[in-house]
Amino acid sequence: MPLSKITTSVNNLFRTIKINGEVMQSTYNQLTELVEHHLAVIYNDIELAQSYQEIAHQLLDTMGFKENVQITPPLRHHNNWTQEDAVLITYGDSIESPGEKPLSTLHTFLTDCCAKNINSVHILPFFPYSSDDGFSVIDYSSVNESLGDWDDIKRIASDFRLMSDVVINHCSSRSAWFDNFVKGEGPGSDFFFTASPDEDLSNVVRPRISPLLRETETAKGIEHVWCTFSHDQVDFDFRNPKVLQTFVSIIRQYLDNGVRIFRLDAVAFLWKKIGTSCINLEQTHEAVRLLRTLIEYAQPDAIIITETNIPNRENLAYLGNANEAHAIYNFSLPPLLVNTLITGDCHYLKSWLMSMPPAQNGTTYFNFIASHDGIGLRPAEGLLEDEELTVLVNTMQNFGGRISWRASENGQQKAYEINIALYDALQGTTKGTDKWGFQRFMCAHAIMLGLEGIPGIYIHSLLATSNDYERVKNTSHNRAINRHKWQYDTLKEQLDSPYSQHHRVLNAMGDLLTIRRQQVAFHPNATQFTLQLGSKIFGFWRQSIDRRQSIFCLSNICDEIQEVHLSDINLVGTDEWIDLITKQPIYATDCSIELAPYQTMWISNLPKR
Structure with a gap:
């Protein structure tokens, strides 16, 4: 047939x-x-x-x-998510304490520093492995002894919605x-x-x-x-049904141990057929549909997120007709947003956002701007011009970043990924480093937190961790630059110091998350429209599903003060308006408002009295 x-x-x-x-x-x-x-x-x-x-x-x-x-x-x-959802992305041993299992230390950190604003955690592969920091799995059925055991995983899952990797394309040799x-x-x-x-x-x-x-x-x-x-x-060779059966048993085990979000790693490459590209084949898409059927019948509140670091149009296909992935990684967001903030021009970011279809109910986007990997450049292909990509790569190298390469269609090496800690990536512009690093970094996160979708925050962004050159030297892997391991005592000292970048960022991020989770207009599936406010102001409008709340999200993406004419965003004159971040009232009768360099405003209407 x-x-x-x-x-x-x-x-x-x-x-x-x-x-x-x-x-x-x-x-x-x-x-x-x-x-x-x-x-x-x-x-x-x-x-x-x-x-x-x-x-x-x-x-x-x-x-x-x-x-x-x-x-x-x-x-x-049906949407198994709300505006209250935010995911912390971390390795099981990103934070360590002497004499304590890292998963236990992680649980303590999550409880002490994150529980008020973050309700979900993605623990990157916590299984025995041989390379690639966990993504070359030796045994899918056990927890790496150096991290802890299944009881530690279940304890975390009892307090936070747990996201786990299913490394489905390959395993360790x-x-x-x-x-x-x-x-x-x-x-x-x-x-x-x-x-x-x-x-x-x-x-x-x-x-x-x-x-x-x-x-x-x-x-x-x-x-x-x-x-x-x-x-x-x-x-793996999925032409053999025993491989599929084995992964279904793995998924069942993870469900039994509290996993509720399944990240299908590198799933785009799952099905191979000689003579084809061996990526995004119809059999791969149908395998995702099958896994969705099995998972959501067994556990209705569980969801699948596909990790497909590929051009934007191909990535979108994994949402299917609300019958495939529940969510896809918004891989184009990191390179486009970083490009916007280092150039002071939101043209490309705005064009992309206007082209993005609203996710059907039952699907959503998983937004992130930093991860354990680098800033992928393939998802920017067709969105950023080659010249822009070259400037982006060169600027990131000037800020200490490394570049990972791939073979292009004509056999030449092509930049595949920028490896850099996000805090360092945003310490300046194409002109060099400047004094606006903190503001630029927070602007990036304010933009992400306002967008349609579920936000994922990498632990080293939450903690404002800088490039780890020592780990790169010791491992000879570029990605190690953004995989620092904190000693918990050292980290606590930094978080307790009001003068450290780590304290400052964690508190500022917590404030934004607190505001976000209280706004129904920030539901992952709430309406979103892109605003046309020139090249220096990146703006979009969100409206709650019940249409009672509107939020105008405005960000100055350059290093000079910018003026926004209120007539350009059409605040309804019969409503009262407030900037949710500063708590300052905004009057529809005013002619304009000013945004400081890299300032974001979330201008929301107030409930009618």
Whole structure:
């Protein structure tokens, strides 16, 4: 059956489960049929030893569904998030204390410093690993002993909504699965994708410049194993349904240990087909749809976020028709926002925001401007001109940043990622460092916190951590520059000092988060429109879903005072208005307002008396 007809059939089946807006009770058999349809798309041109029905039953059994039991389908187009949600992104050992498990120290920090304003935490891979700071997983079923154990994970999950990585494209070459592949027997022996170096692989899209195939001596002879990222990260072969079944069991285990947000790492590369680009293939999209079906039927408040560091248009496709990822990383935001603040011109950021479709209910954006990785440049392709990208790269290098490279279509090296701590990245402009670093840094976060979507704040942004050159030297990895490890006693001293950048930023960030979580117009799915206020003022308007609250978000993105004419934003004269950040009233009868360099105003109407 053609893929288009199978997809239509899946959508029709969803409609039988929800009729006229009323959720009906679904039987095990109906859910089985839905999963079968997903499998039919994924394995459409693969000859399988089992029927789709047999595989579907195995998947449902793994997720804990029982036959002859009524199942309540999840609410479609339902938002499992509000303006109160904010996610802290951190490694399990970003903060350490002597003699204490890092996950325990992290829990203490979260409770003491974050609980008032942050309700969710993304703990980056906390499993045993061999490289890539956790993203080359040796064992998916256990917690890295150097961090703690599952009890520590569950304690954090009991106080914060827990987000975990599912490193689904590849695993470590030191895993038991890959050992069995080499031996040719046991679990994992048929889990990995191989190809011949004689095949035409010229169309394959890669984020790295290392050779794609790893020559490996096995019991069956020389095999060439597919490695999208590095030769220590060997790619799975999802043409084998046992790989899918294994990851469903991993997801079930994570649910049982309190995980409620699943980050599908590097999922765009999941399905490989010789002769294609091997990225964003239809089978990959359908695999995400299948995982969404299984996860939200098993745990209705759980969500999937796809990590697809690719051009913007391709990234948007992972939202599907509110039937794929619940959220996607807004990968274009970091390079565009940093570019805006170092050039003092919001043209490109504004054009991008105007082009972004509002997320359907049941989907949203995951906004971030810093992470454990760097500032990805592929998501800026087609949005920033080559000249702008060159200026951005050169400016970041002047501020101590490093550049990671990839091979372009014509075989030349191309900048793939800027590696730099965000606090240092915003300490100046294209003209050099200046006195506005703190204001510029907070302006970036005020813009992000106001935008449609759920905000994710990297721990080293929350703490205003600077470039860690020592870690780069010790690890020889560029990304280590923004993966500092704090000693908790040292950190507490800095946070207690009113003169430190760390104290100043943590308090200012807390103030913005406190304001944000109280505004219904900042709901991730509230209406958003881009304002036309010239190149120096970046502005957008948010309106609550019930239309009772409006917020005009205005940011001066340059180092000179800027004037905004109130006639340009049309404040309703019958409403009272206030800047939520300064608490100063704004009068619709005034002609204009002034914004200091890098100042943000959140101008909101007040409830009618």
